[in-house]
Amino acid sequence: MPPSVDPKKPPQTLMQGNVAVAEAAIRVGCRFFGGYPITPSSEVMMRIAQLLRENNGTFIQMEDEIASICAVIGASWSGAKAMTATSGPGFSLMQEGLGYAYFTETPLVLVDVQRAGPATGQATHVAQGDVMQFKYGSHGDYYPIALAPWSVQELYDLTIRSFNLAEKYRVPVFLATDEAIGHARENIEIYEEFEIVDRVREGEGMPFGHDAPDGVPVMPAFGDGASLMVTGSTHNPQGFRKVDDPDVHNNLVTRLMRKTMDHVDDIVETEEYFLDDAEIAFFAFGISARTAVAAVRRLREKGVKAGLLRTRTLWPFPEKQITEVGKQVRALIVPELNKGMMASVARGYSQAPVHQINKTNGYVLEPEELIEYVEEELS
Amino acid sequence: MEKYNVYAARLLPKVDYLGSGHRACQGCGEVLAMRLVHKALGKNTIVASATGCMEIISSPYPESAWKVPWIHVAFENSAAVASGIEAGYKALMRKGKYPKRKINFVGYGGDGATADIGLQWLSGAMERGHDMVYVCYDNEAYMNTGIQRSSATPLGASTTTSPAGKASTGQQTWKKNMPEIIAAHNVPYVATVNPSYPFDMFQKVQKAAATPGPAYVHVYSSCPTGWRMRPELAVQIGRLATETGIFPLYEVENGVYRMTHEEGDLRPVRDYLKPQGRFRHLTDDLIDSIQARIRQDYRKLQLKVRMSQEERDGDE
Numbered sequence: 001m002p003p004s005v006d007p008k009k010p011p012q013t014l015m016q017g018n019v020a021v022a023e024a025a026i027r028v029g030c031r032f033f034g035g036y037p038i039t040p041s042s043e044v045m046m047r048i049a050q051l052l053r054e055n056n057g058t059f060i061q062m063e064d065e066i067a068s069i070c071a072v073i074g075a076s077w078s079g080a081k082a083m084t085a086t087s088g089p090g091f092s093l094m095q096e097g098l099g100y101a102y103f104t105e106t107p108l109v110l111v112d113v114q115r116a117g118p119a120t121g122q123a124t125h126v127a128q129g130d131v132m133q134f135k136y137g138s139h140g141d142y143y144p145i146a147l148a149p150w151s152v153q154e155l156y157d158l159t160i161r162s163f164n165l166a167e168k169y170r171v172p173v174f175l176a177t178d179e180a181i182g183h184a185r186e187n188i189e190i191y192e193e194f195e196i197v198d199r200v201r202e203g204e205g206m207p208f209g210h211d212a213p214d215g216v217p218v219m220p221a222f223g224d225g226a227s228l229m230v231t232g233s234t235h236n237p238q239g240f241r242k243v244d245d246p247d248v249h250n251n252l253v254t255r256l257m258r259k260t261m262d263h264v265d266d267i268v269e270t271e272e273y274f275l276d277d278a279e280i281a282f283f284a285f286g287i288s289a290r291t292a293v294a295a296v297r298r299l300r301e302k303g304v305k306a307g308l309l310r311t312r313t314l315w316p317f318p319e320k321q322i323t324e325v326g327k328q329v330r331a332l333i334v335p336e337l338n339k340g341m342m343a344s345v346a347r348g349y350s351q352a353p354v355h356q357i358n359k360t361n362g363y364v365l366e367p368e369e370l371i372e373y374v375e376e377e378l379s
Numbered sequence: 380m381e382k383y384n385v386y387a388a389r390l391l392p393k394v395d396y397l398g399s400g401h402r403a404c405q406g407c408g409e410v411l412a413m414r415l416v417h418k419a420l421g422k423n424t425i426v427a428s429a430t431g432c433m434e435i436i437s438s439p440y441p442e443s444a445w446k447v448p449w450i451h452v453a454f455e456n457s458a459a460v461a462s463g464i465e466a467g468y469k470a471l472m473r474k475g476k477y478p479k480r481k482i483n484f485v486g487y488g489g490d491g492a493t494a495d496i497g498l499q500w501l502s503g504a505m506e507r508g509h510d511m512v513y514v515c516y517d518n519e520a521y522m523n524t525g526i527q528r529s530s531a532t533p534l535g536a537s538t539t540t541s542p543a544g545k546a547s548t549g550q551q552t553w554k555k556n557m558p559e560i561i562a563a564h565n566v567p568y569v570a571t572v573n574p575s576y577p578f579d580m581f582q583k584v585q586k587a588a589a590t591p592g593p594a595y596v597h598v599y600s601s602c603p604t605g606w607r608m609r610p611e612l613a614v615q616i617g618r619l620a621t622e623t624g625i626f627p628l629y630e631v632e633n634g635v636y637r638m639t640h641e642e643g644d645l646r647p648v649r650d651y652l653k654p655q656g657r658f659r660h661l662t663d664d665l666i667d668s669i670q671a672r673i674r675q676d677y678r679k680l681q682l683k684v685r686m687s688q689e690e691r692d693g694d695e
Binding site (some may be wrong): 059 | 410430451454455491494495496498521524525527528530539540542544546547637
């Protein structure tokens with residue numbers, strides 16, 4: 001038996017999920033938050049309003065979500081690590097700004113505490129229905145990064161990681177959480193030290209350069225001395241507007257896609273539970289992965305060789321991992337709180353047939369529902 | 380309140396188009412106002428409602444309180460939706476598909492929906508000149524999502540996103556003057572109303588509905604939950620708001636300003652601020668500066684009223 005208190009481990013702190021986001025953001029260096037109240041994400045804003053005041057940062061409650069994301073873009077170009085938090089309806093309003101941020105390579109973090117939609121939907125209830133909006137919310141080709149925590153601890157940790165990835169790759173990063181985790185209260189461990197990545201503000205190459213190492217160009221801030229021009233129109237490596245040259249547009253869109261696609265191994269994180277000898281496997285993310293791991297344990301007790309592949313990264317999609325698991329098992333089951341968004345993507349990579357368990361009533365899946373499905377459909 | 384100095388409920392229409400049994404908080408001044416507005420508007424009314432307290436408390440089954448057609452779209456766009464309803468009706472009446480009759484097309488929003496997220500939509504509707512009434516229920520913060528500040532939150536008020544404490548004295552900016560912004564659109568009718576003065580309110584809402592073209596009504600809506608005060612003070616605090624000059628009752632009819640309720644000597648703002656927990660932290664200095672600004676604003680309004688009078692007298 002391990003000792004109940006490990007002296008090497010940091011003390012446990014009871015924290016609400018949304019509060020953990022605010023606390024972690026401050027620790028990783030976030031100094032600007034522009035936001036607008038929306039259930040179930042408002043606690044992020046309410047906490048960070050206090051924290052930024054105490055840490056010489058700036059908090060602005062904007063007049064709507066369109067303004068919020070644009071203020072975050074502005075703050076990011078002024079050199080600050082910047083963030084906003086919202087939920088479905090607000091996320092929809094932000095899409096214009098997000099497409100812009102992606103195209104202009106503006107690092108920022110957006111926390112989407114998902115609720116049931118479309119439209120106003122169920123403001124106080126959980127859902128995982130924004131999966132496709134993370135990927136396809138803006139018009140045009142792009143490949144953003146979306147991380148999916150499954151606990152308050154991971155909300156804290158992945159908030160830090162979101163900022164690090166945003167700064168490293170100069171992209172907007174989505175923290176794809178949901179009402180259930182956002183409003184959960186759990187004990188978490190807060191580490192004294194962790195890796196903090198800051199954008200490269202000085203160096204060789206153009207700020208929107210095609211030949212940048214790793215595809216990520218330097219990002220001077222306004223006032224850093226570079227003659228900086230930032231535009232959402234198609235632009236050349238210097239940032240000058242150049243909309244009639246077919247090569248410039250194609251090169252830009254291709255490079256931006258490759259910034260994510262060439263670094264999939266660095267970005268994508270998955271975890272395996274009881275997969276070694278599994279005959280059937282769940283593939284899940286966020287709160288539904290917690291349901292799935294409980295279901296797997298109970299199925300194992302019943303003698304069913306079940307396992308779980310959990311992804312902490314919605315986008316880029318864990319293609320390789322799904323392909324591997326798909327070769328091994330006779331069925332892949334995707335439980336999620338939508339009508340099958342992740343399942344439809346998994347079908348493109350899994351050799352094994354993909355089953356889906358969907359719940360869209362504003363409540364989380366129960367382990368019994370998963371066990372029942374396995375016993376009725378797959379035994 | 381010009382003709383009466385007592386409020387007797389029997390003097391108002393008995394019929395309600397906003398039913399009882401809704402889910403508003405105890406002592407909600409906003410729903411009290413909404414009920415009065417509907418007594419004044421009557422049966423031939425179509426409501427487009429923004430997201431907010433009044434949408435949430437009046438719509439859920441089985442506590443749905445509406446006895447007139449009602450549509451909720453999103454947070455920012457009730458003025459745009461009402462514009463569409465008005466324009467659609469007008470077209471169908473013109474074509475003879477619908478009988479010609481007077482219908483009140485009404486857009487609703489709270490202070491956040493009106494002064495923040497929905498301002499451009501409201502501005503568009505007012506500028507286009509739709510025959511509609513827009514009613515702003517101003518409870519001075521985002522109460523529905525948990526008391527976050529809006530641009531209509533008064534200076535010094537503590538909210539969850541303008542918290543008072545060691546580092547801050549609450550809201551740092553002066554309240555946005557919505558009635559003036561709409562008056563600057565040169566719409567035919569703008570009025571401020573307060574449910575603590577029900578007859579004044581009733582008459583103004585009726586006038587707004589009867590006005591051809593766009594009309595704007597700004598409703599003082601006390602909120603015991605968000606203002607941290609006792610629910611039984613909802614009406615009394617409304618009286619104090621007007622008596623202190625914080626919420627003067629006036630109307631702007633075709634550019635002509637008129638006080639509909641004249642206060643002689645204004646009461647000190649302290650009387651208004653004191654019962655409310657959101658102002659509990661205010662120091663004497665801050666209260667004095669608020670007092671000075673209120674006096675100044677009130678005086679400006681009086682000057683506008685006088686100027687309107689002089690212009691009218693000159694015309695005669």
